[in-house]
Amino acid sequence: MDIRTQLLAFIQGELAKNAPDVDVASDSLVETGVIDSVGILKLVTFIEKTFSVKIGDDELLPENFDTLDDVTRLVADKAG
């Protein structure tokens, strides 16, 4: 599975359970609250475990996590 697909599955299954009206593939995850203060921590833990990369506190910025594409880019840059 590619990075985007794995991220999509995790966000859909773990973070967006309570937000049935959000389209995880295209909506802003930050504005819709899918990625909130708890969500961001879960997502970072998942990314670090799954892709064996490290995300620094200085990279925890809304612009890096706004959409699925942004998160995919962040991970791909590190994993690549």
Add this chain to the structure above:
Amino acid sequence: MYLQPAFLLDQLVARAAAHDPDAPAVCMEAQRLTYGELEARVQAVAAGLASAGVRPGDRVGLYMPKHPEAVAALLGILRAGAAYVPVDPQAPVERVRFILEHCGVKVLFAGGRPLKQLAAAGKRVADTLVVPDDCTVPTGVAGGGCRLGALGGADVAPVAGRTEDDLAYVLYTSGSTGLPKGVAITHGQSLAFVRTATEIFGLHAGDTLASHAPFNFDLSIIDLFCTFLAGAQVALLPEAWLGFPAKVADFIAQTPITVWNSVPSALVGVVNRGQLEAKDLSRLRLIMFAGEPFPLPALRGLRAAVPEATLLNVYGQTEANSSTYHRIDEIPADGQPLPIGRPFPNYDVLVMGDDGRAVTEPGVPGELYVVGPAVASGYYADPERTAAAFVQHPLRPGCRQPVYRTGDRAAWDEAGRLVFKGRADHAVKVRGFRVELAEIESVARQVTGVADACAAAVPEDEVGHRLVLFVAEAPGQHVDEEGLRHHLAEILPKYMRPERVALRASLPRTTTGKVDRPSLNREAKALLTEG
């Protein structure tokens, strides 16, 4: 320079604009409004609303993300002689519809993502919809609608005969019967708190206050109206930044913020992951927090990051504004309570013992009662719940001061300060918002196949509590978890939706037959730790 009583909440802006029209009033990122500009926007909104049919005494809904335009909107609603009803921008449409109907809102102001959500639902929620000039009016949401700029109304005369007894806003909070309740506050009640707080906090025209809380949360009253009374500036923190402590820390350092006011959980993240050591926080002179207890290790981190700033632990409820505060000169050892302090000067608080007498000796817990001019009139259109919480003065029969029974347990300490001792019922705080666990349970019980439901709250530093819902399935029936979550998401705001749902054949009971909450709390904690 403190006020003549003739000024109402929105008139604080007019007064500041007359004094110094070029002084900064509101900002968010690159957008800035001076007092002169803000006052002009307020007048335009008020005139527009009047021509849309809003009359003094009406309620007008506000369902918008945080933005300078939303500040102008709520002030304009007040200027039109009406009361604003702010709805959580992340609230589902069904909750919006309930709230607007409950307090008889005919005109709704909506913009941004909330407006898109209304459009997608296509449910009629108001007679008239007013949107900012850069939005389009969706169909199906209201009987009629228009852009604010198209309303005109330049020739509408200012509303005459307004008084401090006019309703100013209605803030909806969680209710244990399964329906939210609307706390109704007049201009006079709000100002009674705003005047005292502005003086105690020493706010002045050189200050910039951060606006962290959403406008449907009563902490926003300080951010907005204490700012306007002081002629200071309020800097709105974009909602999208809330989960990103480093971004919030940059916002504090770069704006720069001089006065911060939020729930503790917001600050815990900033202390733990905001990289404060790399930021210049020297302008931050006052930090106050309210809504839940501050975890002490993070409080020590905060103290170390801003050694010079004054730290205030503020205690209050929507029903009575903030009522006590404690200046933190030393941080207690872990396990010791951080006092909630002493009442604001024009408040009286009572600790009522279980025997019906006021407790005066230290260490004896009782229920906290708040007395004073800032106590709300009651819950909007809800005489039953109003009568239960807003009572006669327990010691002075015939006293006309309103008294609010908080449902909080507290005790005096040896130094004459109050210490919080928990709740008398099953209410918890999530991100500082009051959450009645019974409300979640009652909404869950509406779902087919649910025999019983019990919500458990697990304490956590950065959000206050994390929620787990236990559901007992009726014999021979199956509950579809996705359907259940869907139903909860249709009715409950985001902060009330459980993170985990656990389906069970039955719920554990104590020997007296009650649901065994302590056992479910332990189970909930285990469920959340296993990930």
